Amino acid sequence: MDKYEKVKKIGEGSFGKAILVKSKEDGHQYVIKEIGIFGMPSKARQESRKEVAVLAKMSHPNIVQYKESFEEGGSLYIVMDYCEGGDLFKKINAQKGLLFSEEQILDWFVQICLALKHVHDRKILHRDIKSQNIFLTKDGTVQLGDFGIARVLNSTVELARTCIGTPYYLSPEICENKPYNNKSDIWALGCVLYEMCTLKHAFEAGNMKNLVLKIIRGSYPPVSVHYSQDLRSLLAQLFKRNPRERPSVGSILDRPFLYCRIERFLTPQRPAPGSIPLAQKITKPATKYGVPLTVRKVSDAAKKPAERKPVVKNKPVSRLLK
Known part of the structure; x- marks a missing residue:
């Protein structure tokens, strides 16, 4: 906890306390979850370390970003971004x-x-x-x-x-x-x-x-x-x-x-018309959501107006999200 300065306690959840802190390194505010693991069997502690390692790899615009975790004095501390808008x-x-x-x-x-x-x-x-x-x-x-x-x-x-x-x-x-x-x-x-x-x-x-x-x-x-x-x-x-x-x-x-x-949560502010191909507009921010970057190539035959299939409106984005 030496790297952080406590600001105030902001909540007490099912499994511990939530403390608002300020980083002494970058000056940013974070929330630290303090979870008592004193007395937990060593196997369970090991499992908790594995699980936190998985959480640390999560990166998504709609998931609170985990910064780090550490153990100290019989407690597990999980540091995450602070959401100023509350819950x-x-x-x-x-x-x-x-x-x-x-x-x-x-x-x-x-x-x-x-x-x-x-x-x-x-x-x-x-x-x-x-x-x-x-x-x-x-x-x-x-x-x-x-x-x-x-x-x-x-x-x-x-x-x-x-x-x-x-x-x-x-x-x-x-x-x-x-x-x-x-x-x-x-x-x-x-x-x-x-x-x-x-x-x-x-x-x-x-x-x-x-x-x-x-x-x-x-x-x-x-x-x-x-x-x-x-x-x-x-x-x-x-x-x-x-x-x-x-x-x-x-x-x-x-x-x-x-x-x-x-789409409004996948697409950022639109660039000037014609400056970036449409596929890039969609795929660049889509990477944040785990959407694959592959774009299906359309054959010349498929481009002919007579053979063009009607657009199915309620599927493309959800297919991309899978």
Whole structure:
């Protein structure tokens, strides 16, 4: 911790404290997650080191960037970028009952999906998707944080039990003690989307038993008809009780009403007309999102007007994202 100067404690999450610090080297502000690992078996500690190494390699515009990690005095410290815009949970509470526009919700949601797709494509599960783990940068970009940390610490059952908090985002299969998979992340994604639409949790109850019952039944108050049928239908899909019936994050992004928004997060400010070929405009920023740079060559025969096939509008970007 010698390299950093503590500014203030900014939160206490499921697995430790979040401290705002200032780097003595570059003067930038960062957030340090302090996680107590004292007493953790050596095998579990080794697993946590491996997991953090995986997290450090994550690089995506919609994922909070990890800077470094180190162990000191029985704690694991993970240093990450500071999102000055705060988290989505605080943003929702600040609305004081005034609903967000559908435009705003979908722009945020698409960015969350792009981040989650990056994670799932690398065979990593987030395990702790909630509005408190979705952050906003100074310019309003959404960034997903804290993924993987829950998995690091799940080997310590006692810690997981004591720190689980109020489980608003648990999927029915977890409530029934079944294994966690990527479809449990999709359920939690549905919980976040519902929260953005209603400013409330989808599943709430006075005690744990009733909350679990509500989650297992999949019963939640309907979303206002103020929002489109597309949005409400998607929510119903995300809240399918059978995980196999829930869509993958890739197929969520394939939906036309979301697909049409992806490009604005892939394409930077447009250069002067004619200065850069269209393919480069798309592929240069697309590399940040893990989109391959290969551009399919079109044969001369395919270029003939008579043989040209109609353009399918709702697929190209999602194909690129796979």
